Amino acid sequence: MVTRFLLISTVCALLVHAEPLAQRTGQTDLASLRTGKPSGAYFEAEMQMRTILYPPGASADESDFEFKIYQNPDNIVRLEMVSGPRSGGVGEGRDVHIIDYGNEGIITYDKGKNIAFQGRLQDTDTLRPSPSATKLGDLTILGYRCAGSQDTIKHPRGSLMVTLETWFASDSPFKTPLLVIIRTVSPDGVLSSLSVRTVKSIRTTAWLDPGLFQVPSSYRIVGR
Numbered sequence: 001m002v003t004r005f006l007l008i009s010t011v012c013a014l015l016v017h018a019e020p021l022a023q024r025t026g027q028t029d030l031a032s033l034r035t036g037k038p039s040g041a042y043f044e045a046e047m048q049m050r051t052i053l054y055p056p057g058a059s060a061d062e063s064d065f066e067f068k069i070y071q072n073p074d075n076i077v078r079l080e081m082v083s084g085p086r087s088g089g090v091g092e093g094r095d096v097h098i099i100d101y102g103n104e105g106i107i108t109y110d111k112g113k114n115i116a117f118q119g120r121l122q123d124t125d126t127l128r129p130s131p132s133a134t135k136l137g138d139l140t141i142l143g144y145r146c147a148g149s150q151d152t153i154k155h156p157r158g159s160l161m162v163t164l165e166t167w168f169a170s171d172s173p174f175k176t177p178l179l180v181i182i183r184t185v186s187p188d189g190v191l192s193s194l195s196v197r198t199v200k201s202i203r204t205t206a207w208l209d210p211g212l213f214q215v216p217s218s219y220r221i222v223g224r
Helices: 002-015 030-034
Strands: 042-053 061-071 076-083 096-100 105-109 115-120 134-141 144-154 161-169 179-185 191-205 220-223
Touching (some): 134 161
Antiparallel strands (some): 096 105, 144 161, 161 179
């Protein structure tokens, strides 16, 4: 049970954003993904995630999640889980993430509760590549040119190694990676978990309700 909790926590901590990929082209500077300039556009998107756990001596355990994504011209993104397993002990504040790229802040909360958690934005919140990430070149996803990168991370609470592969649109101000692949490997080289997150659709819209990017007034905001 502890192993299962650790594996789910690893994946959800790193995640908390399709159509088939097209040809690989040149490389795009990943530094452009860190800009805080206003996008000047409203976006709506749908995203799905499948996580497969491989517990020792047991059959694989699959979980599917669906998300809605909203982004305003000030580069504030709402990532909202609309379906998925409700159990698993993966911590609080996973239903809704409000990410403020301009001010480097994040607020998370669960629906039906009254506490929201506020903190500074970390790369594990945005899945932005580290400066040492390996560049994977470019792919076309959903018609967008995307820059790929790969990081290998040792989880601080155990000996698991996590390989994080991300693909961000380089020709659009859309902030969420269009494709994320996370592999967790045990010290003996055995695959412990696999998570694939894909943005299924993206569209621009003329306006979005400002309330989408605010915490409900009934919630108390605390530091995380």
